[in-house]
Amino acid sequence: MSTLTTTPNIARPDDFYAALLATHEGLSKAESDALxxxxxxxxxxxxxxxxxLAQALELAKGADQQA
Amino acid sequence: MNKIFEIPLYPYTRSPxxxxxxxxxxxxxxxxxxxxxxxxxxxxxxxxVGVVVLDDNDRVSFGSRAICFxxxxxxxxxxxxxxxxxVEKGVQWxxxxxxxxxxxxxxxxxxxxxxxxxxxxxxLQQYYFEEYLVNRVRELQAGGAPIExxxxxxxxxxxxxxxxxALSVDTxxxxxxxxxxxxxxxxxxxxxxxxxxxxxxxxxxxEDNFLIADVIMEADFPTERWFWFDPPFNRGQSALLHKQPDxxxxxDLQLGxxxxxxxxxxxxxxxxxxxxxxxxxxxxxxxxxSIYTFQCxxxxxxxxxxxxxxxxxxxxxxxxxxxxxxSGLQDTDNLCWKLKLVIEGQxxxxxxxxxxxERIHGADENILNSSRSTDFITPKSEMSRIFRDAVLxxxxxxxxxxxxxxxxxxxxxxxxxxSPLNGPDCEAMPPRTRPxxxxxxxxxxxxWLLSRLGDGFRLLTIxxxxxxxxxxxxxxxxxxxLSARGAPExxxxxxxxxxxxxxxxxxxxHVAARWETYDEAAVRAALNTAAGRARGGTP
Numbered sequence: 001m002s003t004l005t006t007t008p009n010i011a012r013p014d015d016f017y018a019a020l021l022a023t024h025e026g027l028s029k030a031e032s033d034a035l036x037x038x039x040x041x042x043x044x045x046x047x048x049x050x051x052x053l054a055q056a057l058e059l060a061k062g063a064d065q066q067a
Numbered sequence: 068m069n070k071i072f073e074i075p076l077y078p079y080t081r082s083p084x085x086x087x088x089x090x091x092x093x094x095x096x097x098x099x100x101x102x103x104x105x106x107x108x109x110x111x112x113x114x115x116v117g118v119v120v121l122d123d124n125d126r127v128s129f130g131s132r133a134i135c136f137x138x139x140x141x142x143x144x145x146x147x148x149x150x151x152x153x154v155e156k157g158v159q160w161x162x163x164x165x166x167x168x169x170x171x172x173x174x175x176x177x178x179x180x181x182x183x184x185x186x187x188x189x190x191l192q193q194y195y196f197e198e199y200l201v202n203r204v205r206e207l208q209a210g211g212a213p214i215e216x217x218x219x220x221x222x223x224x225x226x227x228x229x230x231x232x233a234l235s236v237d238t239x240x241x242x243x244x245x246x247x248x249x250x251x252x253x254x255x256x257x258x259x260x261x262x263x264x265x266x267x268x269x270x271x272x273x274e275d276n277f278l279i280a281d282v283i284m285e286a287d288f289p290t291e292r293w294f295w296f297d298p299p300f301n302r303g304q305s306a307l308l309h310k311q312p313d314x315x316x317x318x319d320l321q322l323g324x325x326x327x328x329x330x331x332x333x334x335x336x337x338x339x340x341x342x343x344x345x346x347x348x349x350x351x352x353x354x355x356x357s358i359y360t361f362q363c364x365x366x367x368x369x370x371x372x373x374x375x376x377x378x379x380x381x382x383x384x385x386x387x388x389x390x391x392x393x394s395g396l397q398d399t400d401n402l403c404w405k406l407k408l409v410i411e412g413q414x415x416x417x418x419x420x421x422x423x424x425e426r427i428h429g430a431d432e433n434i435l436n437s438s439r440s441t442d443f444i445t446p447k448s449e450m451s452r453i454f455r456d457a458v459l460x461x462x463x464x465x466x467x468x469x470x471x472x473x474x475x476x477x478x479x480x481x482x483x484x485x486s487p488l489n490g491p492d493c494e495a496m497p498p499r500t501r502p503x504x505x506x507x508x509x510x511x512x513x514x515w516l517l518s519r520l521g522d523g524f525r526l527l528t529i530x531x532x533x534x535x536x537x538x539x540x541x542x543x544x545x546x547x548x549l550s551a552r553g554a555p556e557x558x559x560x561x562x563x564x565x566x567x568x569x570x571x572x573x574x575x576x577h578v579a580a581r582w583e584t585y586d587e588a589a590v591r592a593a594l595n596t597a598a599g600r601a602r603g604g605t606p
Contacts, residue, residue, distance in 0.1 A: 006465040013470040014439055017454075021442065024450045032450040059465065 004055035072194045075125040076201050079219040085243040092231065093119050094410060096247035098222055098260055101128065102193065103378030103395035104253030105200035109147045110403035112207050112214035114522065116410060119245075120204075121236060125218030127197040130355040131281050134190050134311055135389035139480035139505055140396040141185040146522050146576070149203040150185070153196060157189030158310050163292040165462070165472055169299050172463040173472075182556035183508045184515040188477065190311050193392070225250065225263050227372040249406060250374045253395070258380035264371065270364020271438065273385065274324040275445055278358050280337055282316050284351035294474040296444070296459055300343035305444050305474075308344075315354060318344070319386075321445070328358045361385045363434045363441070369398075370423050377402060382430035387440035387475035390433040397481060398426050404522070404574035408598060413541045418599030421488050429481035436476045443473035480505045483577065490571065490580025490593030495564040506576045509556040511549055516557065519547055522574050524594065526585075529557065531567040533585040539594045544571065573597055 010016050024032045044053055077100065084091040095111055097104045100122035111118045136153065144150035161177045179187045207214050221237045232250040236243055252260035261268060288308070295306040304321035311317055320340060322331060330336060337356055345351065365382035369375060378395030402422050408414035446452035461468035483489065483503035492502050500507055506527075509516045524544040526533055529551050536545045551558035561568050571579040571593050580593035595601070 006467050008467045008470045010467075010470075014436070014473065014476065017443075017458075017471050017473070018439055020454065021451050024448070027450070029449055059461075062464065 002049045002051045004052050004059065006059070071198055072127050072129045075218065076127060076198065077122070077216045077218040078125050079217070079239050081238075081240060082215070082217060084245055085238065085240065090233065090244035090246045092246040092248065093117065094247070095119070095249045095251065095406065096121060096232070096234065096245065097251045097253055098122075099253035099255060099378075099380070100124070100197070100201075100216060100218075101253060101255060101378070102133065102196055102200065102392045103399055104251070105197065105204065106143070106147060106396050107251050107253060107377060107399035107403060108214055108216075109149070109200065109203055109207065110399055110522075111407065112204075112212040113148065114403070114407050115213070116403075116407050117213035119215045119217060119247075121217050121220040121222060123219065123221035127194040127201070129194075130279075130357060131192040131194065131311060131315065131317065133193045133196070133389075133392040134309065134317055135393075135477075136189050136191055136196070137389060137393045137478040137480075138183065138185050138187050139478075140393045141189065142505075142508065142517050142576070143396050143400045145184070145518065146400075147203065148206070149199050152199045152202070153191055154185065154189055156195055156199075156312055157191040158290055158312055159186045159189055160290050160292060160310065161187070162289070163294065165459075165474065166293065166295040166298060167456075167459040167463070168297055170463070172459055173469055175469070182510050184517065185508070188389070190309060190317075192311055192315070195312070196392075222254075222260065222263075225260055225374065227264075227374055229372065232373045248373070248410065251399075251402070251406075252374060252376045252380050253378050253399075254380050256379040256383045258376070260374065261366070261376065261380055264374065266366060266371065268364055268366055268383075270362050270383070270434070272362050273360070273441055273445070275441075276322040276324065276326055276328065276331075276358055276360055277386075278320045278322050278331060278337065278340075278356070280318045280320070280341060280356050281311070281354040282318060282341065282351040283314050283354055284316060284345070284349060285314065286316075286345070286349050286351075288316070296455075296474075298344075300340070306344060307474075316351075320344075322358070332356050332358055359386075363438050365427070365430045365434060368423055369426060370419055375402060375406075375419065375422065377426075381426070382434065384433050384437040385441045386437075387444065388433070388437050388477055389475070390437055390478045393478040394429055394433050394481075397429060398422075400575045401426055401429075405599070407574075408542070411541075414598045414600065421486065421599055425481075425483045425486050425488075428483060428486075432481055433478075440473045440475045488573070488579060488597045488599065490596050491582065491589065493565060493568070493581050493583055495583065496568060496581060497560060497563040500561055500570070500578055500581070502578050502580050504578050506570075506572055506578060507560045509554065509560050511554055511557055516549075517576060520572055520576050522576075524574060524579075524597070525570075525572040526590065527561075527568075527570040527572055528585070529561055529568040529570075531569050531584055533569055533590075534587075537587070537590060537594070539591045540598075540600065542594060542598055544590070544594055571597065 094117040097120045226233045234245045293308040307319040309317040369381045377398040458471045489502035526546045570581045579597040
């Protein structure tokens with residue numbers, strides 16, 4: 001069974017994070033939400049593996065419930 | 068209350084310059100006796116360049132101010148002959164804890180790489196830092212070095228006259244005129260010299276206030292850096308706790324933009340905030356309280372003819388990442404050897420323009436990093452707050468989110484990639500010691516590589532043949548011959564896949580060029596390049 005990568009996997013995390021925020025800059029909350037939804041779908045398609053996606057969904061759900 | 072900042076360490080005394088019939092011309096005048104100005108003066112004086120430091124005050128900084136000094140600046144201080152007392156007094160730390168809301172989300176250990184003389188960081192109050200620099204000035208004076216420290220000498224005007232700068236200076240006994248072949252302005256973020264010259268200082272204002280409280284407490288808090296995002300005792304804001312010597316703790320509380328600064332600074336308002344953070348039972352005394360705001364900005368150019376800016380006068384960052392004083396020390400490290408070569412006629416005046424290229428590169432890196440930290444700590448929009456909180460939430464459960472948490476990217480040395488002073492690289496060797504990088508320390512024969520390099524041009528050979536010295540147009544490069552046998556760190560950091568190595572190292576211990584074997588013509592060309600002389604031409 002394929003396993004979700006949960007160790008650091010982005011070479012320059014600060015650059016990525018800055019690019020992520022820059023993509024949202026100037027958008028309304030509704031526009032940002034829509035962008036995030038598209039982004040999730042794009043990344044999910046890139047991953048493709050349903051087992052990995054199921055683990056990602058679980059992880060995201062758990063973290064959210066703790067907040 | 069520590070009394071060191073109440074003692075005049077360099078009281079005003081009358082200088083013969085004040086009684087001269089015509090203005091006296093000095094080689095170098097440094098304005099400002101803070102960490103950066105003192106470091107510049109020490110660097111020049113110990114290389115025999117006459118220097119006068121003017122300061123409108125006569126004592127060290129009031130309050131702890133800059134408290135975190137990184138490895139590279141400590142190595143620079145070693146070269147300046149005063150790293151040891153700093154490290155002995157300073158507090159060393161490796162463990163950091165990150166808190167979000169009411170819980171700890173994770174803990175990290177900087178796990179410093181072995182085989183370095185100096186630790187990754189020390190915490191030390193700025194007043195101690197300045198005191199030890201003043202001690203070093205006194206030591207140099209006792210040895211006859213050409214360095215003078217003039218307290219309560221306030222610069223009133225400055226004029227660049229093309230081949231020198233003219234100053235008028237106010238003292239308790241009235242004004243006098245002074246001239247300098249070169250003026251280094253280390254007079255802080257509010258730089259009066261910069262204002263007198265009408266120069267720009269543009270950048271980004273962050274609409275936020277931070278309360279700094281230094282407290283003395285007898286508490287069992289370990290020597291760690293603790294950072295809170297949105298804690299119950301400071302809702303919607305951040306907090307930082309960090310240890311300094313003498314049982315003093317730095318507490319930094321974000322307050323937001325719309326506050327009454329004078330009210331917030333009053334002990335009756337500060338103490339309840341600290342109680343809520345530290346716990347009702349902890350006993351503490353307030354040593355120093357201050358409220359600050361910050362900007363991330365820099366001058367367009369640091370060199371303006373005969374006037375050169377260094378430290379906060381040239382660039383300003385947020386405190387997150389300890390990039391203020393640390394980058395100022397790298398400025399003077401970069402500047403002083405160049406100025407010496409220009410003064411002694413061994414390099415063209417244009418070598419000083421490489422100070423702009425290299426240190427603006429450094430300033431931009433610091434501004435980028437400190438702006439990003441600030442944006443993480445204080446999200447600018449609802450969406451960036453959502454992402455920030457998601458990162459913090461996930462960081463408790465999965466490793467990948469931790470590198471995204473940004474409470475300050477601690478200062479690392481700047482590599483001058485693409486500098487006009489860089490010569491050839493050798494692909495087989497490790498990237499970390501490529502041209503433009505600061506030489507990486509390593510244990511060698513019972514001592515340390517960086518102490519052996521010292522402060523001239525060096526030809527570092529590792530299992531390679533080369534002459535003991537090489538002179539090119541009045542500049543000498545002397546050889547430091549080492550072997551990789553029995554020195555695994557040296558081999559790992561300098562050889563990589565190569566069997567042998569020849570490094571040309573600049574006086575500021577940055578790598579200028581490197582080859583597998585010695586080639587006289589190539590080394591001469593690289594030495595000319597590193598000294599800012601026309602490539603391949605004669606000086």
